[in-house]
Amino acid sequence: MSETAFAMTDGRVSFDGKPVLRGIDLTVCPGEVVALLGANGSGKSTLVRALLGLTPLSGGTTLVYGSPPGKFRDWWRIGYVPQRLHVGGGVPATVREVVASGRIARQSRLRRTSPADRAAVAHALEAVRLADRANDPVQSLSGGQQQRVLIARALAGEPDTYVMDEPTAGVDAGTQQLLADTLAGLVLDGKTVVLVAHELGPLEPIITRGVVIREGRVAHDGRPPRPEGDCARPGHEHQHPHAAAPAAGPLTGWQGDAS
Numbered sequence: 001m002s003e004t005a006f007a008m009t010d011g012r013v014s015f016d017g018k019p020v021l022r023g024i025d026l027t028v029c030p031g032e033v034v035a036l037l038g039a040n041g042s043g044k045s046t047l048v049r050a051l052l053g054l055t056p057l058s059g060g061t062t063l064v065y066g067s068p069p070g071k072f073r074d075w076w077r078i079g080y081v082p083q084r085l086h087v088g089g090g091v092p093a094t095v096r097e098v099v100a101s102g103r104i105a106r107q108s109r110l111r112r113t114s115p116a117d118r119a120a121v122a123h124a125l126e127a128v129r130l131a132d133r134a135n136d137p138v139q140s141l142s143g144g145q146q147q148r149v150l151i152a153r154a155l156a157g158e159p160d161t162y163v164m165d166e167p168t169a170g171v172d173a174g175t176q177q178l179l180a181d182t183l184a185g186l187v188l189d190g191k192t193v194v195l196v197a198h199e200l201g202p203l204e205p206i207i208t209r210g211v212v213i214r215e216g217r218v219a220h221d222g223r224p225p226r227p228e229g230d231c232a233r234p235g236h237e238h239q240h241p242h243a244a245a246p247a248a249g250p251l252t253g254w255q256g257d258a259s
């Protein structure tokens, strides 16, 4: 089996005939910490979902550890933190239950929860500092705390590769630093990380590679570019296209050389 986490070649996605990804070539190797950057609506989330096979390609190919997503069986190797803050759906679930669901891909159909499962869940809850909320309904938590639950769910699965769609969106500075410290530990352990970010903030020191997406194409792939302009200022609010008209992102005007 290939140890290349993701390999997309000429990846294309269209929605209602409108091209959103227009020929993406992206390979992610073990131990890389890749930030997908770009303005609102440039296609970052679509790219992440296409890498995971959640959004089908309309052209090109993509492989997860050497297999097309539909044929990939070792999903425990991938820990996905989606962008949406809503967790638990309409079903009342405790924080612990949501985090424990991150172990499912590691469990066989017949095996009951093992001590290793319980230890991994406890460790994940500690890592995001939510152990004291473990028995609370997840809906009773703030948006930022719910984001930490999603991160803990991914941590609990002890995957080889983490895929995080804006893990720091809507979370306070302390939580951003907590996430950065947690990821730094994972990186030291040789884990692979692909994350979507609008502003790197405290994550910047651990990023090994920046991939800037502009209008569905890779505009830069190499050294993480430095943010510039108004959007780089502290306190800048990232806008989502679902909430408002598309806004310029911090890297919109970035024209640096690929390195």
Ligand SMILES: Nc1ncnc2c1ncn2[C@@H]1O[C@H](COP(=O)(O)OP(=O)(O)OP(=O)(O)O)[C@@H](O)[C@H]1O
Pocket: 015, 016, 020, 038, 039, 040, 041, 042, 043, 044, 045, 046, 047, 198, 239, 240, 241
């Ligand atoms: N399921 C969908 N159906 C139709 N259009 C979609 C769908 N998902 C995304 N789009 C559109 O595709 C484009 C890219 O969206 P995407 O969410 O991938 O961008 P993004 O770079 O992640 O943006 P943001 O930083 O705001 O999250 C946008 O114009 C968006 O409206």
